[in-house]
Amino acid sequence: MKNFNRGYVFxxxxxxxxxxxxxxxxxxxxxxxxxxxxxxxxxxxxxxxVAYSVNVDIIGEIRxxxxxxxxxxxxxxxxxxxxxxxxxxxxxxxxxxxxxxxFNVKIRTTIGDKRNLFYWRQRYVPNMLDFSRVAFPVFxxxxxPELFEPAKKTEIDKMVDKALKSAxxxxxxxxxxxxxxxxxxxxxxxxxxxxxxPPGTSDGELKDAxxxxxxxNTLPTEESTATKPKPKDLENEIRTFIDPxxxxxxxxxxxxxxxxKNDLMVRDAPWGNVIGTIPPAxxxxxxxxxxxxxxxxxxxxxEGYSHKNYVEFPGHDASGIEPPRPPGAPPPx
Amino acid sequence: xxxxxxxxxxELTIGMFLIxxxxxxxxxxMQSSRQKNEFYSExxxxxxxxxxxxxxxxxxxxxxxxxxEALGLADSDGKPFKFSTLVTDGQTAFFKQPEIKKETTPFLxxxxxxxxxxxxxxxxxxxxxxxxxxTFNWKANTGPGTFNYLCRFPGYAAKKDVQTTYAFPESKxxxxxxERIFEEKNKNLGTIVSSPATREVAMAxxxxxxxxxxxxxxxxxxxxxxxxxxxxDAGHLPGSAKYAEGTQYYxxxxxxxxxxxxxxxPHIETINKDIETTSSLNLRNRSRLELYIYNxxxxxxxxxxxxxxxxxxxxxxxxxxxxxxNDNRNQRALIQRCFDMHRLMFVAREFADGAFTxxxxxxxxxxxxxxxxxxxxxxxxxxxQTILRLAAQEKxxxxxxxxxxxYYACELVYxxxxxxxxxKSKLPEIDPGTLDPKTNVIGKPMGxxxxxxxxxxxxxxxxxxxxxxxxxxxxxxVKDDIQAWNNWCLAFVSTAWGRKVNELMEMSAxxxxxxxxxxxxxxxxxxxxxxAIMYTGPTSGNPHGHIFLAxxxxxxxxxxxxxxxxxxxxxxxTEMPLSKLLIYNGSAYLGWTLPADAN
Numbered sequence: 001m002k003n004f005n006r007g008y009v010f011x012x013x014x015x016x017x018x019x020x021x022x023x024x025x026x027x028x029x030x031x032x033x034x035x036x037x038x039x040x041x042x043x044x045x046x047x048x049x050v051a052y053s054v055n056v057d058i059i060g061e062i063r064x065x066x067x068x069x070x071x072x073x074x075x076x077x078x079x080x081x082x083x084x085x086x087x088x089x090x091x092x093x094x095x096x097x098x099x100x101x102x103f104n105v106k107i108r109t110t111i112g113d114k115r116n117l118f119y120w121r122q123r124y125v126p127n128m129l130d131f132s133r134v135a136f137p138v139f140x141x142x143x144x145p146e147l148f149e150p151a152k153k154t155e156i157d158k159m160v161d162k163a164l165k166s167a168x169x170x171x172x173x174x175x176x177x178x179x180x181x182x183x184x185x186x187x188x189x190x191x192x193x194x195x196x197x198p199p200g201t202s203d204g205e206l207k208d209a210x211x212x213x214x215x216x217n218t219l220p221t222e223e224s225t226a227t228k229p230k231p232k233d234l235e236n237e238i239r240t241f242i243d244p245x246x247x248x249x250x251x252x253x254x255x256x257x258x259x260x261k262n263d264l265m266v267r268d269a270p271w272g273n274v275i276g277t278i279p280p281a282x283x284x285x286x287x288x289x290x291x292x293x294x295x296x297x298x299x300x301x302x303e304g305y306s307h308k309n310y311v312e313f314p315g316h317d318a319s320g321i322e323p324p325r326p327p328g329a330p331p332p333x
Numbered sequence: 334x335x336x337x338x339x340x341x342x343x344e345l346t347i348g349m350f351l352i353x354x355x356x357x358x359x360x361x362x363m364q365s366s367r368q369k370n371e372f373y374s375e376x377x378x379x380x381x382x383x384x385x386x387x388x389x390x391x392x393x394x395x396x397x398x399x400x401x402e403a404l405g406l407a408d409s410d411g412k413p414f415k416f417s418t419l420v421t422d423g424q425t426a427f428f429k430q431p432e433i434k435k436e437t438t439p440f441l442x443x444x445x446x447x448x449x450x451x452x453x454x455x456x457x458x459x460x461x462x463x464x465x466x467x468t469f470n471w472k473a474n475t476g477p478g479t480f481n482y483l484c485r486f487p488g489y490a491a492k493k494d495v496q497t498t499y500a501f502p503e504s505k506x507x508x509x510x511x512e513r514i515f516e517e518k519n520k521n522l523g524t525i526v527s528s529p530a531t532r533e534v535a536m537a538x539x540x541x542x543x544x545x546x547x548x549x550x551x552x553x554x555x556x557x558x559x560x561x562x563x564x565x566d567a568g569h570l571p572g573s574a575k576y577a578e579g580t581q582y583y584x585x586x587x588x589x590x591x592x593x594x595x596x597x598x599p600h601i602e603t604i605n606k607d608i609e610t611t612s613s614l615n616l617r618n619r620s621r622l623e624l625y626i627y628n629x630x631x632x633x634x635x636x637x638x639x640x641x642x643x644x645x646x647x648x649x650x651x652x653x654x655x656x657x658x659n660d661n662r663n664q665r666a667l668i669q670r671c672f673d674m675h676r677l678m679f680v681a682r683e684f685a686d687g688a689f690t691x692x693x694x695x696x697x698x699x700x701x702x703x704x705x706x707x708x709x710x711x712x713x714x715x716x717x718q719t720i721l722r723l724a725a726q727e728k729x730x731x732x733x734x735x736x737x738x739x740y741y742a743c744e745l746v747y748x749x750x751x752x753x754x755x756x757k758s759k760l761p762e763i764d765p766g767t768l769d770p771k772t773n774v775i776g777k778p779m780g781x782x783x784x785x786x787x788x789x790x791x792x793x794x795x796x797x798x799x800x801x802x803x804x805x806x807x808x809x810x811v812k813d814d815i816q817a818w819n820n821w822c823l824a825f826v827s828t829a830w831g832r833k834v835n836e837l838m839e840m841s842a843x844x845x846x847x848x849x850x851x852x853x854x855x856x857x858x859x860x861x862x863x864x865a866i867m868y869t870g871p872t873s874g875n876p877h878g879h880i881f882l883a884x885x886x887x888x889x890x891x892x893x894x895x896x897x898x899x900x901x902x903x904x905x906x907t908e909m910p911l912s913k914l915l916i917y918n919g920s921a922y923l924g925w926t927l928p929a930d931a932n
Contacts, residue, residue: 013351020355024362034373053485060461066496085483128495129588131742132398219656220708224649226697227690231558234639241632246546270516292516320929322784324766328617332769
């Protein structure tokens with residue numbers, strides 16, 4: 001046994017030292033891995049923050065101008081190598097469906113050798129009534145960074161279109177499921193309905209499966225009981241001040257004298273001298289324009305001005321009410 | 334000499350030294366590793382916490398333009414702000430649900446008690462956004478730890494530029510103003526109106542008038558009005574798609590009107606500022622321009638009522654939809670809409686006369702708004718802190734009259750309606766003009782079925798007239814018997830109109846009134862045009878009511894002058910102010926109508 005000790009001590013010590021060294025190396029690598037994980041997590045969040053911040057600025061810029069004057073109208077705006085908070089990013093903004101104020105924003109961030117591409121399809125809200133809302137996202141997602149390149153633009157669009165189409169196609173089914181589930185009273189029955197019970201499990205094995213769901217919590221907000229005028233009645237009131245005749249595009253053929261027993265006077269100017277008459281209920285008047293409250297009429301070679309209260313055509317109902325001679329108009333002859 | 338077996342002292346010393354050295358290195362590494370792990374752990378938690386703060390800001394600003402302020406990260410003046418707090422025991426809004434408490438989360442609590450401070454610096458030097466620097470500072474065993482995220486969030490609800498599709502084309506405006514308002518052709522406005530200020534007034538008037546015409550007659554606007562009423566009458570349930578569709582119609586009408594009103598606002602200001610300059614025009618041009626200013630202003634006044642009715646209806650329907658909504662996403666969207674609608678009604682409450690058919694408009698609007706806020710506060714108290722903060726902030730804004738200052742649209746609406754009210758008070762009295770007298774009815778038994786004929790004939794029955802009109806009921810004429818028309822008011826008016834107005838072929842004045850009323854032809858204002866048929870209601874002594882004619886003139890008190898037949902104590906056909914007649918017969922004014930000329 002004594003011989004056994006001789007010549008083995010140093011190898012044993014060496015072995016122990018090497019083991020400790022390996023252990024330390026593993027420890028350092030483990031720490032490095034934690035560090036990398038942390039850095040990765042942070043850089044992703046920072047990328048998202050930068051992309052979100054850039055998008056906030058884009059929406060702010062649209063808001064300050066009119067949609068019709070947006071900076072990317074008609075052609076995509078692409079900027080590369082931009083900096084925000086010390087992070088490099090590339091941005092592309094382009095119309096998607098301009099008539100519906102829809103546009104796409106792609107933002108690619110670079111932190112070290114990590115790149116992220118964030119994509120928003122958004123709808124701008126151009127009206128003033130939605131004043132606390134400027135835009136809302138139609139789609140948000142993250143894609144492979146190389147898809148930022150203009151040549152690959154259609155690839156993202158196709159994927160987004162497909163995802164939106166799929167969501168749209170499924171909506172009816174989703175609504176149906178939601179409606180059906182809304183009437184079911186226990187969690188077990190809901191799982192059964194959804195086919196979500198684990199294989200070989202009955203709902204009786206699940207905790208509280210047959211416990212009734214708590215009653216649905218609804219907001220107490222109610223429809224107002226205050227009574228208001230009907231919009232149609234108000235529309236009629238408005239029309240007593242705002243005459244629809246002003247949307248007419250001239251010339252009009254097929255005008256008619258609404259007076260069925262009296263001749264319609266034709267004057268040389270509004271409230272001017274009478275230069276002729278149009279027979280009662282005459283049709284086929286040509287109306288070439290309007291001056292004051294008089295139409296420029298043409299009938300059987302006679303051209304002059306007749307009051308709008310007596311000449312009717314599609315889109316203009318003549319009242320047939322005799323108009324008073326306005327202040328300052330030439331006196332009757 | 335034989336060597337003793339065993340280890341030499343030197344070997345043992347070297348062995349001990351190596352083992353000791355390795356142990357020291359091992360222990361130091363372990364210690365360092367433990368500290369680094371602790372640091373990474375704290376760093377990791379700090380980054381997660383910072384991400385939570387950023388996420389909370391996303392959520393808050395998504396629904397509330399003043400979300401940064403609601404979170405306590407900006408003051409009401411929007412000045413740069415520094416915020417510093419511990420994160421335990423609910424000391425910051427970001428970590429209230431769930432709270433980090435000693436009893437519930439002792440591990441986290443102990444960690445955060447090590448001076449784990451949340452510091453947020455807000456910079457709003459841009460009008461578009463706030464920049465938030467979210468930092469966590471803590472005292473780690475390895476030294477002070479720090480972690481931060483920078484992110485931008487939407488700024489205050491600043492100006493939002495809009496464009497209406499109904500704006501009358503500028504390229505056609507001057508020609509239209511010259512032709513339609515000033516009855517001229519192929520002339521420049523400058524040759525008709527020399528004063529630049531008056532020219533601006535004329536152009537502004539045209540812009541308002543023709544833009545309103547365009548909107549009111551646009552097919553999509555008209556069909557939205559029809560559809561809105563149809564959907565309301567159909568009585569769909571609030572949770573249904575049809576109900577939402579009906580609501581959308583009210584919203585779209587209000588939206589279109591608001592966009593038009595915002596576009597017209599500076600032009601209303603122009604007229605308001607320079608309306609007096611129209612006096613420089615000749616009588617004809619002045620009366621034409623004043624007529625259009627009057628019609629534009631009164632048209633806008635009615636459009637304002639339509640706007641408020643639609644906004645209120647939309648708010649009311651969104652309230653009902655909110656009750657039926659059961660998912661948070663839907664609720665948030667509806668709440669945002671509800672707040673916007675209620676805010677607009679609230680700032681317009683001073684100008685909402687005529688928007689309700691009963692009750693005081695201001696009281697209705699205020700009580701509904703506060704009730705809505707209270708409902709939201711109660712419901713979301715333990716559910717969604719973001720909405721709860723929004724409601725609390727909203728109440729503060731309303732109570733301190735800050736909505737105008739806070740929301741551009743509210744400020745615009747208030748300014749717009751107050752300008753409109755001022756302009757309305759400045760409106761000139763419109764001279765309706767005079768009817769050319771119909772000489773062919775003078776000395777005749779009846780009128781010719783036209784309004785001028787009715788007026789001319791009625792005047793001919795007065796003291797200085799021929800009095801040749803014949804009351805077919807008694808065969809009498811005024812020229813022979815001053816009482817010929819006494820108590821025959823309906824016969825008199827019908828005869829004046831040549832007995833050609835079917836609605837007047839009745840046994841009593843009140844029945845003929847009902848005929849016009851059913852046809853929607855009665856107006857209740859006291860501005861009847863010349864020749865109009867007017868009514869007062871029945872009394873205990875006269876169940877038939879009374880009917881008479883409008884002369885088209887007013888007295889110095891703006892009281893319309895009427896032509897009426899007499900009765901006991903008032904013989905003949907006489908002219909008098911309406912108020913005098915009301916005292917004479919002790920009845921209530923019902924209104925007027927103007928039939929088309931009988932042909």
